[in-house]
Amino acid sequence: MQSNIRRNSIRARITIAFIVSAIFPMVLVGAILGWQSYRVQSQQALDFESQVAQRVATEVDAFFQELVSELRSVIEVQGLLGLDADQQEAALFELLSYTDLFGELILLDERGQEQSRLSRVAVFTPDDLDDRSQADEFVIPKASGETYYSPVRFDAGTGEPLMIIAVPLVDLRSGQVRGVLVADARLRKIWDLIRDVHLNLGENVYIVEEQGRVIAHHNFSVVLRGTRFDLPDQDGVHIGLEGARVVLATDSVKYGEQSFIVVAERAISEAYALVNNTMIILALLVVGALVLATGQGFLTIRQIVRPVEALATAAQAISAGDLSQRVLVTSRDEFGDLAQAFNTMSTQLDDLITGLEQRVAERTLALEQRSAYLEGSAEVGRAAASILDVDI
Incomplete structure (x- = not known):
């Protein structure tokens, strides 16, 4: 795969x-x-x-x-x-x-x-x-x-x-x-x-x-x-x-x-000495041009692919639960805009989930407190009933 x-x-x-x-x-x-x-x-x-x-x-x-x-x-x-x-x-x-x-x-x-x-x-x-x-x-x-x-x-x-x-x-x-x-x-x-x-x-x-x-x-x-x-x-x-x-x-x-x-x-x-020399020079020029073009080409490819790979890596980390993952913004082109938007989205998602967690925690705490109050009230009720039974 x-x-x-x-x-x-x-x-x-x-x-x-x-x-x-x-x-x-x-x-x-x-x-x-x-x-x-x-x-x-x-x-x-x-x-x-x-x-x-x-x-x-x-x-x-x-x-x-x-x-x-x-x-x-x-x-x-x-x-x-x-x-x-x-x-x-x-x-x-x-x-x-x-x-x-x-x-x-x-x-x-x-x-x-x-x-x-x-x-x-x-x-x-x-x-x-x-x-x-x-x-x-x-x-x-x-x-x-x-x-x-x-x-x-x-x-x-x-x-x-x-x-x-x-x-x-x-x-x-x-x-x-x-x-x-x-x-x-x-x-x-x-x-x-x-x-x-x-x-x-x-x-x-x-x-x-x-x-x-x-x-x-x-x-x-x-x-x-x-x-x-x-x-x-x-x-x-x-x-x-x-x-x-x-x-x-x-x-x-x-x-x-x-x-x-x-x-x-x-x-x-x-x-054919001149012919051979010309062919050698031409071959060297072509090889040199190929090296330069290849180097420039792979540098360009790297500049295009690395931001995409960084976004993919961050997305995979976020999908695994690491909401603190961010993408480094290194350019001001479309990839930079995309990284900035991704970071904003990640921050908003992190804030949203954090807020939700806090609200859940607060609700849980309130429920626990109410449950404790109810349990206390129930104990008081049961104690009072026991006293009444003894008096009768």
């Missing part, structure tokens, strides 16, 4: 109402804000890596444009088609000496026959010149009039990535392809490009070719080991190059049929 009363008490009902109406909404709002903050800042972390990938991809694109620009400058500025064989070879030699972007230059005529071939590591005689009429670096530019880019291959000795770039020599009058300038481009410069990228803590940037092989990384040994990486279908949280969970974003540059994918990734613990 007592447990049922406590369970259905005003304190219990007000406490439950407070939890439902105040604490639960606060927890819900905190959870919603936390989720929103997590989602927004997670997206910001991904956007940041995406920007890094785009910036590096722009630099890679500029590098390849530089390669093609150097070749076109020989063709167009020096008028390679209009030069004789010696002058053509001299122009190619000048380009090879001017820049280290190319390891070898080959000039093909309109039938795909090598007319001149210069290299940094070897000397070629007229007898060494070969027929490339069936090679992709001749067939594709000849047919399409577009620059050809070969798949990336790697130097067996140095591990340096190499690519054949073939630029058609177009006769401006007839629009016919009169030859092809083939260059064995050295892509080592993109190693320097990746090495110069400023990396944040836990961040990594590298370039992958279409087949998944890493061709540029700030750690050269990764490239030299022939490391491969399976690119995810979309940006987001994935397993990174080193096997850990990372925030990963990509951007690609395409040349002919060849694509190069720039990958920017950052360890999730570092990428």
Whole structure:
């Protein structure tokens, strides 16, 4: 019975109402804000890596444009088609000496026959010149009039990535392809490009070719080991190059049929550091607000319930016969008015009962006195009757 009363008490009902109406909404709002903050800042972390990938991809694109620009400058500025064989070879030699972007230059005529071939590591005689009429670096530019880019291959000795770039020599009058300038481009410069990228803590940037092989990384040994990486279908949280969970974003540059994918990734613990810190701060704020709200709530509940409990205790004491019981008036609100009225009622009831008791006592005393008088009179009567009986 007592447990049922406590369970259905005003304190219990007000406490439950407070939890439902105040604490639960606060927890819900905190959870919603936390989720929103997590989602927004997670997206910001991904956007940041995406920007890094785009910036590096722009630099890679500029590098390849530089390669093609150097070749076109020989063709167009020096008028390679209009030069004789010696002058053509001299122009190619000048380009090879001017820049280290190319390891070898080959000039093909309109039938795909090598007319001149210069290299940094070897000397070629007229007898060494070969027929490339069936090679992709001749067939594709000849047919399409577009620059050809070969798949990336790697130097067996140095591990340096190499690519054949073939630029058609177009006769401006007839629009016919009169030859092809083939260059064995050295892509080592993109190693320097990746090495110069400023990396944040836990961040990594590298370039992958279409087949998944890493061709540029700030750690050269990764490239030299022939490391491969399976690119995810979309940006987001994935397993990174080193096997850990990372925030990963990509951007690609395409040349002919060849694509190069720039990958920017950052360890999730570092990428989400701000997210985690924000969640911790938000959680502390919510907990602090809950503590303050709970404390204030229970203080308010106490201020409401204690006067009621005091009234209930006094009423129970009075019902047990203790009419001297009074309620302490501690406030001037409705509870104070109620306590004052209760005390007035208790005083009036006490006075009434005391008065009744006094009147009963007085009546009892009067009755006792009258009874004694009557008993005395009766004794006198009986004594007188006895005397009369003796005389007779």
